[in-house]
Amino acid sequence: MPDISTTMIIVLCVAAAAAGWIDAVVGGGGLLLLPALLLGLPANVPLTHALGTNKAVAIVGTTGAAVTFARKAPVDVRVALRIGAAATAGAAGGALLAGAFRKETMTPVIMVVLLLVAAFVIFRPAFGAAPASGPVTRRRVVAAILLAGLGIGFYDGLIGPGTGTFLVLSLTALLHLDLLTASATAKIVNAGTNAGALAVFAFQGAVLWQLAALMAAFNLAGGMAGARLALKKGSGFxxxxxxxxxxxxxxxxxxxxxA
Structure with a gap:
Protein backbone atom coordinates (compact mmCIF):
# COMPACT_ATOMS: atom_id res chain seq x y z
CA MET A 1 0.00 0.00 0.00
CA PRO A 2 1.36 3.50 -0.81
CA ASP A 3 2.37 5.86 1.97
CA ILE A 4 -0.92 7.49 3.10
CA SER A 5 -1.44 9.38 6.35
CA THR A 6 -3.79 8.04 9.01
CA THR A 7 -5.99 11.13 8.61
CA MET A 8 -6.35 10.54 4.86
CA ILE A 9 -7.19 6.86 5.42
CA ILE A 10 -9.99 7.93 7.79
CA VAL A 11 -11.27 10.42 5.20
CA LEU A 12 -11.25 7.72 2.51
CA CYS A 13 -13.16 5.30 4.77
CA VAL A 14 -15.82 7.93 5.54
CA ALA A 15 -16.11 8.68 1.81
CA ALA A 16 -16.48 4.95 1.13
CA ALA A 17 -19.34 4.67 3.65
CA ALA A 18 -21.15 7.70 2.19
CA ALA A 19 -20.65 6.40 -1.35
CA GLY A 20 -22.07 3.02 -0.36
CA TRP A 21 -25.18 4.71 1.03
CA ILE A 22 -25.72 6.79 -2.13
CA ASP A 23 -25.07 3.84 -4.40
CA ALA A 24 -27.56 1.63 -2.56
CA VAL A 25 -30.40 4.13 -2.77
CA VAL A 26 -30.12 5.21 -6.39
CA GLY A 27 -26.61 4.67 -7.75
CA GLY A 28 -23.92 7.27 -8.33
CA GLY A 29 -21.67 6.48 -5.37
CA GLY A 30 -18.70 6.82 -7.71
CA LEU A 31 -19.39 10.57 -7.67
CA LEU A 32 -17.83 10.58 -4.22
CA LEU A 33 -15.64 7.48 -4.05
CA LEU A 34 -13.47 7.90 -7.15
CA PRO A 35 -12.69 11.62 -6.63
CA ALA A 36 -11.81 10.84 -3.00
CA LEU A 37 -9.32 8.21 -4.17
CA LEU A 38 -7.87 10.51 -6.81
CA LEU A 39 -7.31 13.22 -4.19
CA GLY A 40 -6.21 10.92 -1.38
CA LEU A 41 -3.67 8.72 -3.17
CA PRO A 42 -0.11 10.01 -3.66
CA ALA A 43 0.60 11.73 -6.97
CA ASN A 44 2.90 8.92 -8.12
CA VAL A 45 0.12 6.31 -8.02
CA PRO A 46 -1.13 5.61 -11.58
CA LEU A 47 -4.72 6.50 -12.49
CA THR A 48 -5.51 2.86 -13.29
CA HIS A 49 -4.76 1.94 -9.67
CA ALA A 50 -7.36 4.45 -8.46
CA LEU A 51 -9.89 3.02 -10.93
CA GLY A 52 -9.12 -0.58 -9.95
CA THR A 53 -9.25 0.15 -6.22
CA ASN A 54 -12.53 1.99 -6.71
CA LYS A 55 -14.06 -1.12 -8.31
CA ALA A 56 -12.70 -3.39 -5.57
CA VAL A 57 -14.37 -1.21 -2.92
CA ALA A 58 -17.62 -0.63 -4.80
CA ILE A 59 -18.33 -4.28 -5.58
CA VAL A 60 -18.50 -5.14 -1.86
CA GLY A 61 -21.03 -2.43 -1.00
CA THR A 62 -23.07 -3.05 -4.14
CA THR A 63 -23.25 -6.79 -3.45
CA GLY A 64 -24.29 -6.21 0.16
CA ALA A 65 -27.03 -3.81 -0.94
CA ALA A 66 -28.16 -6.27 -3.63
CA VAL A 67 -28.55 -9.06 -1.06
CA THR A 68 -30.46 -6.74 1.30
CA PHE A 69 -32.83 -5.64 -1.49
CA ALA A 70 -33.33 -9.15 -2.88
CA ARG A 71 -34.57 -10.39 0.50
CA LYS A 72 -37.28 -7.75 0.91
CA ALA A 73 -38.01 -6.05 -2.42
CA PRO A 74 -40.07 -7.68 -5.22
CA VAL A 75 -37.03 -8.28 -7.46
CA ASP A 76 -37.15 -10.79 -10.32
CA VAL A 77 -33.74 -12.26 -9.49
CA ARG A 78 -33.60 -14.45 -12.62
CA VAL A 79 -34.08 -11.46 -14.93
CA ALA A 80 -31.65 -9.37 -12.88
CA LEU A 81 -28.97 -12.08 -13.09
CA ARG A 82 -29.38 -12.38 -16.85
CA ILE A 83 -28.92 -8.63 -17.26
CA GLY A 84 -26.06 -8.74 -14.76
CA ALA A 85 -24.24 -11.44 -16.76
CA ALA A 86 -24.40 -9.26 -19.87
CA ALA A 87 -23.24 -6.29 -17.79
CA THR A 88 -20.20 -8.25 -16.58
CA ALA A 89 -19.12 -8.91 -20.15
CA GLY A 90 -19.83 -5.33 -21.22
CA ALA A 91 -17.86 -3.83 -18.33
CA ALA A 92 -14.87 -6.10 -18.99
CA GLY A 93 -14.82 -4.93 -22.61
CA GLY A 94 -15.05 -1.29 -21.54
CA ALA A 95 -12.24 -1.68 -19.00
CA LEU A 96 -9.96 -3.16 -21.67
CA LEU A 97 -10.42 -0.01 -23.74
CA ALA A 98 -10.34 2.47 -20.84
CA GLY A 99 -6.67 3.36 -21.27
CA ALA A 100 -7.13 4.43 -24.90
CA PHE A 101 -10.28 6.53 -24.37
CA ARG A 102 -10.49 10.28 -23.87
CA LYS A 103 -13.24 11.03 -21.38
CA GLU A 104 -13.34 14.71 -22.42
CA THR A 105 -14.88 13.83 -25.76
CA MET A 106 -17.93 12.22 -24.15
CA THR A 107 -18.45 14.43 -21.09
CA PRO A 108 -20.61 17.10 -22.83
CA VAL A 109 -22.85 14.38 -24.32
CA ILE A 110 -23.27 12.71 -20.92
CA MET A 111 -24.16 16.07 -19.34
CA VAL A 112 -26.88 16.76 -21.93
CA VAL A 113 -28.33 13.28 -21.40
CA LEU A 114 -28.36 13.79 -17.62
CA LEU A 115 -30.08 17.18 -17.94
CA LEU A 116 -32.75 15.60 -20.14
CA VAL A 117 -33.14 12.83 -17.55
CA ALA A 118 -33.57 15.38 -14.75
CA ALA A 119 -36.18 17.31 -16.76
CA PHE A 120 -38.05 14.10 -17.56
CA VAL A 121 -38.17 12.99 -13.91
CA ILE A 122 -39.27 16.46 -12.76
CA PHE A 123 -42.04 16.88 -15.33
CA ARG A 124 -43.23 13.27 -15.19
CA PRO A 125 -43.93 12.80 -11.48
CA ALA A 126 -45.72 9.51 -12.17
CA PHE A 127 -42.55 7.98 -13.65
CA GLY A 128 -41.52 5.10 -11.43
CA ALA A 129 -44.29 5.72 -8.94
CA ALA A 130 -45.86 2.30 -9.51
CA PRO A 131 -45.21 -0.68 -11.78
CA ALA A 132 -47.35 -1.25 -14.85
CA SER A 133 -49.85 -4.07 -14.67
CA GLY A 134 -49.14 -7.35 -16.41
CA PRO A 135 -45.97 -9.43 -16.86
CA VAL A 136 -42.84 -8.10 -18.51
CA THR A 137 -42.60 -9.28 -22.12
CA ARG A 138 -39.65 -11.22 -23.47
CA ARG A 139 -38.90 -8.37 -25.88
CA ARG A 140 -38.51 -5.92 -23.00
CA VAL A 141 -36.21 -8.32 -21.15
CA VAL A 142 -34.02 -8.69 -24.25
CA ALA A 143 -33.93 -4.90 -24.63
CA ALA A 144 -32.88 -4.57 -20.98
CA ILE A 145 -30.12 -7.17 -21.46
CA LEU A 146 -28.75 -5.27 -24.46
CA LEU A 147 -29.12 -1.71 -23.15
CA ALA A 148 -28.84 -1.97 -19.36
CA GLY A 149 -26.57 -5.01 -19.51
CA LEU A 150 -24.13 -4.77 -22.39
CA GLY A 151 -24.52 -1.05 -23.11
CA ILE A 152 -24.38 0.49 -19.64
CA GLY A 153 -21.96 -2.24 -18.51
CA PHE A 154 -19.56 -1.21 -21.29
CA TYR A 155 -19.96 2.43 -20.25
CA ASP A 156 -19.17 1.56 -16.62
CA GLY A 157 -15.95 -0.20 -17.55
CA LEU A 158 -14.94 2.57 -19.94
CA ILE A 159 -15.90 5.75 -18.01
CA GLY A 160 -18.20 5.05 -15.07
CA PRO A 161 -19.85 8.21 -13.66
CA GLY A 162 -23.58 7.77 -13.13
CA THR A 163 -23.73 4.07 -14.02
CA GLY A 164 -26.10 3.19 -11.17
CA THR A 165 -28.35 6.12 -12.02
CA PHE A 166 -28.52 5.15 -15.70
CA LEU A 167 -29.33 1.58 -14.68
CA VAL A 168 -32.22 2.67 -12.45
CA LEU A 169 -33.71 4.85 -15.17
CA SER A 170 -33.32 2.30 -17.97
CA LEU A 171 -34.75 -0.55 -15.88
CA THR A 172 -37.69 1.62 -14.82
CA ALA A 173 -38.47 2.50 -18.44
CA LEU A 174 -37.80 -0.87 -20.07
CA LEU A 175 -39.24 -3.26 -17.48
CA HIS A 176 -42.00 -0.98 -16.12
CA LEU A 177 -40.64 -1.15 -12.57
CA ASP A 178 -41.26 1.33 -9.78
CA LEU A 179 -38.14 3.25 -8.74
CA LEU A 180 -37.59 1.18 -5.60
CA THR A 181 -37.69 -2.16 -7.45
CA ALA A 182 -35.58 -0.70 -10.27
CA SER A 183 -32.99 0.45 -7.74
CA ALA A 184 -32.96 -3.01 -6.16
CA THR A 185 -32.56 -4.69 -9.56
CA ALA A 186 -29.85 -2.20 -10.52
CA LYS A 187 -27.76 -3.27 -7.53
CA ILE A 188 -27.59 -6.84 -8.85
CA VAL A 189 -26.70 -5.62 -12.34
CA ASN A 190 -24.17 -3.12 -10.95
CA ALA A 191 -22.46 -5.90 -9.04
CA GLY A 192 -21.92 -7.52 -12.44
CA THR A 193 -20.44 -4.38 -14.01
CA ASN A 194 -18.09 -3.97 -11.05
CA ALA A 195 -17.03 -7.62 -11.26
CA GLY A 196 -16.26 -7.40 -14.98
CA ALA A 197 -14.17 -4.24 -14.67
CA LEU A 198 -12.46 -5.45 -11.48
CA ALA A 199 -11.37 -8.70 -13.16
CA VAL A 200 -9.55 -6.70 -15.84
CA PHE A 201 -7.94 -4.26 -13.40
CA ALA A 202 -6.88 -7.12 -11.10
CA PHE A 203 -5.31 -8.98 -14.03
CA GLN A 204 -3.38 -5.80 -14.84
CA GLY A 205 -2.20 -5.55 -11.21
CA ALA A 206 -3.98 -2.21 -10.80
CA VAL A 207 -5.69 -2.76 -7.42
CA LEU A 208 -4.40 -1.58 -4.02
CA TRP A 209 -5.85 -4.54 -2.15
CA GLN A 210 -4.99 -3.55 1.44
CA LEU A 211 -6.56 -0.11 1.12
CA ALA A 212 -9.50 -1.54 -0.82
CA ALA A 213 -10.24 -4.12 1.89
CA LEU A 214 -10.35 -1.45 4.61
CA MET A 215 -12.54 0.92 2.60
CA ALA A 216 -14.78 -1.94 1.45
CA ALA A 217 -15.86 -2.66 5.03
CA PHE A 218 -17.15 0.92 5.36
CA ASN A 219 -18.68 0.82 1.88
CA LEU A 220 -20.56 -2.36 2.82
CA ALA A 221 -21.95 -0.78 6.00
CA GLY A 222 -23.08 2.30 4.08
CA GLY A 223 -24.61 0.23 1.30
CA MET A 224 -26.67 -1.96 3.61
CA ALA A 225 -27.86 1.09 5.59
CA GLY A 226 -28.89 2.83 2.36
CA ALA A 227 -30.76 -0.24 1.12
CA ARG A 228 -32.72 -0.55 4.38
CA LEU A 229 -33.64 3.15 4.31
CA ALA A 230 -34.79 2.94 0.68
CA LEU A 231 -36.96 -0.08 1.51
CA LYS A 232 -38.47 1.83 4.42
CA LYS A 233 -39.07 5.13 2.61
CA GLY A 234 -40.19 3.79 -0.78
CA SER A 235 -40.12 5.16 -4.34
CA GLY A 236 -40.75 8.78 -3.39
CA PHE A 237 -37.55 8.88 -1.37
CA ALA A 259 -13.00 24.53 -14.68
Whole structure:
Protein backbone atom coordinates (compact mmCIF):
# COMPACT_ATOMS: atom_id res chain seq x y z
CA MET A 1 0.00 0.00 0.00
CA PRO A 2 1.36 3.50 -0.81
CA ASP A 3 2.37 5.86 1.97
CA ILE A 4 -0.92 7.49 3.10
CA SER A 5 -1.44 9.38 6.35
CA THR A 6 -3.79 8.04 9.01
CA THR A 7 -5.99 11.13 8.61
CA MET A 8 -6.35 10.54 4.86
CA ILE A 9 -7.19 6.86 5.42
CA ILE A 10 -9.99 7.93 7.79
CA VAL A 11 -11.27 10.42 5.20
CA LEU A 12 -11.25 7.72 2.51
CA CYS A 13 -13.16 5.30 4.77
CA VAL A 14 -15.82 7.93 5.54
CA ALA A 15 -16.11 8.68 1.81
CA ALA A 16 -16.48 4.95 1.13
CA ALA A 17 -19.34 4.67 3.65
CA ALA A 18 -21.15 7.70 2.19
CA ALA A 19 -20.65 6.40 -1.35
CA GLY A 20 -22.07 3.02 -0.36
CA TRP A 21 -25.18 4.71 1.03
CA ILE A 22 -25.72 6.79 -2.13
CA ASP A 23 -25.07 3.84 -4.40
CA ALA A 24 -27.56 1.63 -2.56
CA VAL A 25 -30.40 4.13 -2.77
CA VAL A 26 -30.12 5.21 -6.39
CA GLY A 27 -26.61 4.67 -7.75
CA GLY A 28 -23.92 7.27 -8.33
CA GLY A 29 -21.67 6.48 -5.37
CA GLY A 30 -18.70 6.82 -7.71
CA LEU A 31 -19.39 10.57 -7.67
CA LEU A 32 -17.83 10.58 -4.22
CA LEU A 33 -15.64 7.48 -4.05
CA LEU A 34 -13.47 7.90 -7.15
CA PRO A 35 -12.69 11.62 -6.63
CA ALA A 36 -11.81 10.84 -3.00
CA LEU A 37 -9.32 8.21 -4.17
CA LEU A 38 -7.87 10.51 -6.81
CA LEU A 39 -7.31 13.22 -4.19
CA GLY A 40 -6.21 10.92 -1.38
CA LEU A 41 -3.67 8.72 -3.17
CA PRO A 42 -0.11 10.01 -3.66
CA ALA A 43 0.60 11.73 -6.97
CA ASN A 44 2.90 8.92 -8.12
CA VAL A 45 0.12 6.31 -8.02
CA PRO A 46 -1.13 5.61 -11.58
CA LEU A 47 -4.72 6.50 -12.49
CA THR A 48 -5.51 2.86 -13.29
CA HIS A 49 -4.76 1.94 -9.67
CA ALA A 50 -7.36 4.45 -8.46
CA LEU A 51 -9.89 3.02 -10.93
CA GLY A 52 -9.12 -0.58 -9.95
CA THR A 53 -9.25 0.15 -6.22
CA ASN A 54 -12.53 1.99 -6.71
CA LYS A 55 -14.06 -1.12 -8.31
CA ALA A 56 -12.70 -3.39 -5.57
CA VAL A 57 -14.37 -1.21 -2.92
CA ALA A 58 -17.62 -0.63 -4.80
CA ILE A 59 -18.33 -4.28 -5.58
CA VAL A 60 -18.50 -5.14 -1.86
CA GLY A 61 -21.03 -2.43 -1.00
CA THR A 62 -23.07 -3.05 -4.14
CA THR A 63 -23.25 -6.79 -3.45
CA GLY A 64 -24.29 -6.21 0.16
CA ALA A 65 -27.03 -3.81 -0.94
CA ALA A 66 -28.16 -6.27 -3.63
CA VAL A 67 -28.55 -9.06 -1.06
CA THR A 68 -30.46 -6.74 1.30
CA PHE A 69 -32.83 -5.64 -1.49
CA ALA A 70 -33.33 -9.15 -2.88
CA ARG A 71 -34.57 -10.39 0.50
CA LYS A 72 -37.28 -7.75 0.91
CA ALA A 73 -38.01 -6.05 -2.42
CA PRO A 74 -40.07 -7.68 -5.22
CA VAL A 75 -37.03 -8.28 -7.46
CA ASP A 76 -37.15 -10.79 -10.32
CA VAL A 77 -33.74 -12.26 -9.49
CA ARG A 78 -33.60 -14.45 -12.62
CA VAL A 79 -34.08 -11.46 -14.93
CA ALA A 80 -31.65 -9.37 -12.88
CA LEU A 81 -28.97 -12.08 -13.09
CA ARG A 82 -29.38 -12.38 -16.85
CA ILE A 83 -28.92 -8.63 -17.26
CA GLY A 84 -26.06 -8.74 -14.76
CA ALA A 85 -24.24 -11.44 -16.76
CA ALA A 86 -24.40 -9.26 -19.87
CA ALA A 87 -23.24 -6.29 -17.79
CA THR A 88 -20.20 -8.25 -16.58
CA ALA A 89 -19.12 -8.91 -20.15
CA GLY A 90 -19.83 -5.33 -21.22
CA ALA A 91 -17.86 -3.83 -18.33
CA ALA A 92 -14.87 -6.10 -18.99
CA GLY A 93 -14.82 -4.93 -22.61
CA GLY A 94 -15.05 -1.29 -21.54
CA ALA A 95 -12.24 -1.68 -19.00
CA LEU A 96 -9.96 -3.16 -21.67
CA LEU A 97 -10.42 -0.01 -23.74
CA ALA A 98 -10.34 2.47 -20.84
CA GLY A 99 -6.67 3.36 -21.27
CA ALA A 100 -7.13 4.43 -24.90
CA PHE A 101 -10.28 6.53 -24.37
CA ARG A 102 -10.49 10.28 -23.87
CA LYS A 103 -13.24 11.03 -21.38
CA GLU A 104 -13.34 14.71 -22.42
CA THR A 105 -14.88 13.83 -25.76
CA MET A 106 -17.93 12.22 -24.15
CA THR A 107 -18.45 14.43 -21.09
CA PRO A 108 -20.61 17.10 -22.83
CA VAL A 109 -22.85 14.38 -24.32
CA ILE A 110 -23.27 12.71 -20.92
CA MET A 111 -24.16 16.07 -19.34
CA VAL A 112 -26.88 16.76 -21.93
CA VAL A 113 -28.33 13.28 -21.40
CA LEU A 114 -28.36 13.79 -17.62
CA LEU A 115 -30.08 17.18 -17.94
CA LEU A 116 -32.75 15.60 -20.14
CA VAL A 117 -33.14 12.83 -17.55
CA ALA A 118 -33.57 15.38 -14.75
CA ALA A 119 -36.18 17.31 -16.76
CA PHE A 120 -38.05 14.10 -17.56
CA VAL A 121 -38.17 12.99 -13.91
CA ILE A 122 -39.27 16.46 -12.76
CA PHE A 123 -42.04 16.88 -15.33
CA ARG A 124 -43.23 13.27 -15.19
CA PRO A 125 -43.93 12.80 -11.48
CA ALA A 126 -45.72 9.51 -12.17
CA PHE A 127 -42.55 7.98 -13.65
CA GLY A 128 -41.52 5.10 -11.43
CA ALA A 129 -44.29 5.72 -8.94
CA ALA A 130 -45.86 2.30 -9.51
CA PRO A 131 -45.21 -0.68 -11.78
CA ALA A 132 -47.35 -1.25 -14.85
CA SER A 133 -49.85 -4.07 -14.67
CA GLY A 134 -49.14 -7.35 -16.41
CA PRO A 135 -45.97 -9.43 -16.86
CA VAL A 136 -42.84 -8.10 -18.51
CA THR A 137 -42.60 -9.28 -22.12
CA ARG A 138 -39.65 -11.22 -23.47
CA ARG A 139 -38.90 -8.37 -25.88
CA ARG A 140 -38.51 -5.92 -23.00
CA VAL A 141 -36.21 -8.32 -21.15
CA VAL A 142 -34.02 -8.69 -24.25
CA ALA A 143 -33.93 -4.90 -24.63
CA ALA A 144 -32.88 -4.57 -20.98
CA ILE A 145 -30.12 -7.17 -21.46
CA LEU A 146 -28.75 -5.27 -24.46
CA LEU A 147 -29.12 -1.71 -23.15
CA ALA A 148 -28.84 -1.97 -19.36
CA GLY A 149 -26.57 -5.01 -19.51
CA LEU A 150 -24.13 -4.77 -22.39
CA GLY A 151 -24.52 -1.05 -23.11
CA ILE A 152 -24.38 0.49 -19.64
CA GLY A 153 -21.96 -2.24 -18.51
CA PHE A 154 -19.56 -1.21 -21.29
CA TYR A 155 -19.96 2.43 -20.25
CA ASP A 156 -19.17 1.56 -16.62
CA GLY A 157 -15.95 -0.20 -17.55
CA LEU A 158 -14.94 2.57 -19.94
CA ILE A 159 -15.90 5.75 -18.01
CA GLY A 160 -18.20 5.05 -15.07
CA PRO A 161 -19.85 8.21 -13.66
CA GLY A 162 -23.58 7.77 -13.13
CA THR A 163 -23.73 4.07 -14.02
CA GLY A 164 -26.10 3.19 -11.17
CA THR A 165 -28.35 6.12 -12.02
CA PHE A 166 -28.52 5.15 -15.70
CA LEU A 167 -29.33 1.58 -14.68
CA VAL A 168 -32.22 2.67 -12.45
CA LEU A 169 -33.71 4.85 -15.17
CA SER A 170 -33.32 2.30 -17.97
CA LEU A 171 -34.75 -0.55 -15.88
CA THR A 172 -37.69 1.62 -14.82
CA ALA A 173 -38.47 2.50 -18.44
CA LEU A 174 -37.80 -0.87 -20.07
CA LEU A 175 -39.24 -3.26 -17.48
CA HIS A 176 -42.00 -0.98 -16.12
CA LEU A 177 -40.64 -1.15 -12.57
CA ASP A 178 -41.26 1.33 -9.78
CA LEU A 179 -38.14 3.25 -8.74
CA LEU A 180 -37.59 1.18 -5.60
CA THR A 181 -37.69 -2.16 -7.45
CA ALA A 182 -35.58 -0.70 -10.27
CA SER A 183 -32.99 0.45 -7.74
CA ALA A 184 -32.96 -3.01 -6.16
CA THR A 185 -32.56 -4.69 -9.56
CA ALA A 186 -29.85 -2.20 -10.52
CA LYS A 187 -27.76 -3.27 -7.53
CA ILE A 188 -27.59 -6.84 -8.85
CA VAL A 189 -26.70 -5.62 -12.34
CA ASN A 190 -24.17 -3.12 -10.95
CA ALA A 191 -22.46 -5.90 -9.04
CA GLY A 192 -21.92 -7.52 -12.44
CA THR A 193 -20.44 -4.38 -14.01
CA ASN A 194 -18.09 -3.97 -11.05
CA ALA A 195 -17.03 -7.62 -11.26
CA GLY A 196 -16.26 -7.40 -14.98
CA ALA A 197 -14.17 -4.24 -14.67
CA LEU A 198 -12.46 -5.45 -11.48
CA ALA A 199 -11.37 -8.70 -13.16
CA VAL A 200 -9.55 -6.70 -15.84
CA PHE A 201 -7.94 -4.26 -13.40
CA ALA A 202 -6.88 -7.12 -11.10
CA PHE A 203 -5.31 -8.98 -14.03
CA GLN A 204 -3.38 -5.80 -14.84
CA GLY A 205 -2.20 -5.55 -11.21
CA ALA A 206 -3.98 -2.21 -10.80
CA VAL A 207 -5.69 -2.76 -7.42
CA LEU A 208 -4.40 -1.58 -4.02
CA TRP A 209 -5.85 -4.54 -2.15
CA GLN A 210 -4.99 -3.55 1.44
CA LEU A 211 -6.56 -0.11 1.12
CA ALA A 212 -9.50 -1.54 -0.82
CA ALA A 213 -10.24 -4.12 1.89
CA LEU A 214 -10.35 -1.45 4.61
CA MET A 215 -12.54 0.92 2.60
CA ALA A 216 -14.78 -1.94 1.45
CA ALA A 217 -15.86 -2.66 5.03
CA PHE A 218 -17.15 0.92 5.36
CA ASN A 219 -18.68 0.82 1.88
CA LEU A 220 -20.56 -2.36 2.82
CA ALA A 221 -21.95 -0.78 6.00
CA GLY A 222 -23.08 2.30 4.08
CA GLY A 223 -24.61 0.23 1.30
CA MET A 224 -26.67 -1.96 3.61
CA ALA A 225 -27.86 1.09 5.59
CA GLY A 226 -28.89 2.83 2.36
CA ALA A 227 -30.76 -0.24 1.12
CA ARG A 228 -32.72 -0.55 4.38
CA LEU A 229 -33.64 3.15 4.31
CA ALA A 230 -34.79 2.94 0.68
CA LEU A 231 -36.96 -0.08 1.51
CA LYS A 232 -38.47 1.83 4.42
CA LYS A 233 -39.07 5.13 2.61
CA GLY A 234 -40.19 3.79 -0.78
CA SER A 235 -40.12 5.16 -4.34
CA GLY A 236 -40.75 8.78 -3.39
CA PHE A 237 -37.55 8.88 -1.37
CA UNK A 238 -35.61 7.19 -4.19
CA UNK A 239 -36.96 9.79 -6.63
CA UNK A 240 -35.74 12.67 -4.44
CA UNK A 241 -32.26 11.17 -4.09
CA UNK A 242 -32.20 10.39 -7.82
CA UNK A 243 -32.74 14.05 -8.74
CA UNK A 244 -30.09 15.15 -6.23
CA UNK A 245 -27.52 12.71 -7.61
CA UNK A 246 -28.25 13.64 -11.25
CA UNK A 247 -27.78 17.35 -10.49
CA UNK A 248 -24.58 16.65 -8.55
CA UNK A 249 -23.24 14.56 -11.41
CA UNK A 250 -23.93 17.33 -13.94
CA UNK A 251 -22.10 19.86 -11.75
CA UNK A 252 -19.15 17.51 -11.21
CA UNK A 253 -18.77 16.73 -14.91
CA UNK A 254 -19.08 20.42 -15.78
CA UNK A 255 -16.32 21.38 -13.36
CA UNK A 256 -14.08 18.64 -14.72
CA UNK A 257 -14.71 19.72 -18.30
CA UNK A 258 -14.41 23.49 -18.06
CA ALA A 259 -13.00 24.53 -14.68
Missing amino acids: VRMVLLTVVCALVVKLGLEQW
